[in-house]
Amino acid sequence: MRMILLGPPGAGKGTQAKMLKEKFRIPQISTGDILRKAVADNSELGQEAKTYMDGGRLVPDDIVIELIRERIKEDDCDSGFILDGFPRTIVQAEKLSETLETMGLDIDTVIDFEVDSQELITRLTGRSTCPGCGAMFHGTTRPPKQSGVCDFCGAKLYQRPDDNRETIRKRLEVYENETAPLKDFYRQRGKLKSVQGRGTVEEIFSQVLRLVN
Ligand code: ADP
Ligand code: ZN
Numbered sequence: 001m002r003m004i005l006l007g008p009p010g011a012g013k014g015t016q017a018k019m020l021k022e023k024f025r026i027p028q029i030s031t032g033d034i035l036r037k038a039v040a041d042n043s044e045l046g047q048e049a050k051t052y053m054d055g056g057r058l059v060p061d062d063i064v065i066e067l068i069r070e071r072i073k074e075d076d077c078d079s080g081f082i083l084d085g086f087p088r089t090i091v092q093a094e095k096l097s098e099t100l101e102t103m104g105l106d107i108d109t110v111i112d113f114e115v116d117s118q119e120l121i122t123r124l125t126g127r128s129t130c131p132g133c134g135a136m137f138h139g140t141t142r143p144p145k146q147s148g149v150c151d152f153c154g155a156k157l158y159q160r161p162d163d164n165r166e167t168i169r170k171r172l173e174v175y176e177n178e179t180a181p182l183k184d185f186y187r188q189r190g191k192l193k194s195v196q197g198r199g200t201v202e203e204i205f206s207q208v209l210r211l212v213n
Helices: 013-024 031-041 044-054 061-072 090-102 117-125 165-179 182-188 201-212
Strands: 002-006 028-030 081-084 109-114 127-129 136-138 192-196
Touching: 002 013, 002 182, 013 028, 013 081, 013 109, 013 201, 028 031, 028 061, 031 044, 031 061, 031 081, 044 061, 061 090, 090 182, 109 182, 109 201, 117 127, 117 165, 182 192, 192 201
Parallel strands: 002 081, 002 109, 028 081, 109 192
Antiparallel strands: 127 136
């Protein structure tokens, strides 16, 4: 199964991707996570990506496309994958289709998470992230059992540098302008399915499962 999770920052793509990965035993490929790791490692890629990420802008297409091309060729992707945060522009979507075509593959389903922007802002401003396992928590709506510590792996939680008011506003704007047009792109190809991103994590997950089954 090859799927794409589409939706604005804070829509819950990462959380659902992790649950899907456990359920279907296929890798979650998050360009955001790959780029954050490059930044943490201070690699050449990370140094270039950091300025874009800190400003809430997209990293240039050619960089992320190359990352994905390499990643989906790895053995663990043979039985499928979950793309989380890619594609984010029409060019990325077109290049992804081309790459898959040369491999004789295609995307099965694109799940679009619909959440209104006021809710997104609330979620992102109170959010903390686990650097160890990628789990997300929220100060008021989903606090960790022990303050500042990941429930799952015990690592110390941090607030992403791009989860501040100004950068959040920019990310939402970039989403509307660059990424939202992908809904039509995939709708025209008969692949788009939408879920309401409101509700508990489990409720949303059961909606997602209904759509992929
Ligand atoms: P969110 O969806 O919450 O904004 P991500 O972790 O998906 O967070 O992405 C964080 C940042 O990484 C983005 O704001 C952008 O700068 C960069 N990034 C991630 N994926 C892509 C992509 N496919 N194309 C361009 N930039 C990306
Ligand atoms: Zn963790």
